[in-house]
Amino acid sequence: MDSQDLKNVGLKATLPRLKILNFLHASPVRHMSAEDVYKSMLETGEDVGLATVYRVLTQFESAGLVTRHHFDEGHSVFELNLGEHHDHILCVKCGKVDEFFDPVIEDRQYDIARNQGYTITDHALVVYGVCPDCQD
Amino acid sequence: MDSQDLKNVGLKATLPRLKILNFLHASPVRHMSAEDVYKSMLETGEDVGLATVYRVLTQFESAGLVTRHHFDEGHSVFELNLGEHHDHILCVKCGKVDEFFDPVIEDRQYDIARNQGYTITDHALVVYGVCPDCQD
DNA sequence: GAGTATATTGAGAAAGATTCGCATTAGTAT
DNA sequence: ATACTAATGCGAATCTTTCTCAATATACTC
Structure with missing residues (x-):
């Protein structure tokens, strides 16, 4: 600013x-x-x-x-970039974007990358779905 | 075919x-x-x-x-589409694409979507990193 | 605080990815 | 085989993004 x-x-x-x-x-x-x-x-x-x-x-x-x-x-x-890292869940009907953070998923990703011999640099997780407002 | x-x-x-x-x-x-x-x-x-x-x-x-x-x-x-669903891990240096599947991550995603009131339809998880062949 | 070297801007051209329009061609059900 | 309809291929059109380059603004020096 x-x-x-x-x-x-x-x-x-x-x-x-x-x-x-x-x-x-x-x-x-x-x-x-x-x-x-x-x-x-x-x-x-x-x-x-x-x-x-x-x-x-x-x-x-x-x-x-x-x-x-x-x-x-x-x-x-x-x-x-305001706070900490997060992933996204977005509505396929109205396009709304929500955010979430899940330490379990984060950890698993690191484990998986390590197991395959990768040095992780980043990741992108997007969940698509129908939001509460757009159900039926 | x-x-x-x-x-x-x-x-x-x-x-x-x-x-x-x-x-x-x-x-x-x-x-x-x-x-x-x-x-x-x-x-x-x-x-x-x-x-x-x-x-x-x-x-x-x-x-x-x-x-x-x-x-x-x-x-x-x-x-x-050959077999079952999987996610991707790709090398930011050589562009190689590997695949993985992790039931824990899959489950967590469903839980998270449900908790936020979403009906999940799909998801995309891509992990970026440096593959074994491209490490220094 | 003005002068200067250099990075940044803006407008349009250009490039890259994808879709569209339409005349021609190829499947498919008689 | 015939005819109806959908699919193809070409080029034009569209959309997103980058590039070019002359004009301008920023930051540094004195």
Whole structure:
């Protein structure tokens, strides 16, 4: 939210980067595509270029400020890194995204990776289902 | 591998569909993009159109013959449904894809979905890491 | 606080992935 | 064999994302 946050992760504190970071913090929707961010910012009166949004989100990802997800859609969605790691459960009807964290699953993943000789670097778990509001 | 397989899932047994299904069965690589399938088939002397490959793979997915995955790449990869469900662990260096199945993780997922009031329909778990061959 | 070197921006072009439209061709049920 | 309908293949169109490059803004030095 302040330019020091950007400098702390090695990014120059430019106006577009500050605007985008602020926008992500202010947004009630936590998972957004680059296009979503771009359009919403224009609607809010913020003037940014689409290419810049893509670039900055990728930089934020490298810097660890956001996480990029590949849900079962044709595009990336980004999420601001606030607290700790979590996985996602999303509704196939309304598209709502909920979050969860399960230490048992986390541990098993490490065990499985180790057993197969892998050094784990990351993982993505998405559960698809019908949310309470969309049942029948 | 035979035209009855296609009819069984409600698809007309056309030559392109048979060729693609045969190709998938014969391929040593189990995870391929539409482009991969298209190019490999051309190299093998099979004559198909790219649009047809996309269409047929999508139909195969609907019919349950293949599964579509969204790994951390910009495109879909398809996998022939042979045996039972499994998850994936893939090497971030060489791109190799291994498979695993863990009943504990499966069960936990169902519990979590239920606890949040979701009716689970599917899930995707991908573990990323460095495979044994790519360790330093 | 101005001057300068350099990184960043924005607009449009370009690339990559996927789908669409439509005339031609091929399955399938008579 | 015939005719009806669905499927193919090509290129055009669409969508997402990246690239190019001239104009501009940031940060560093004095």
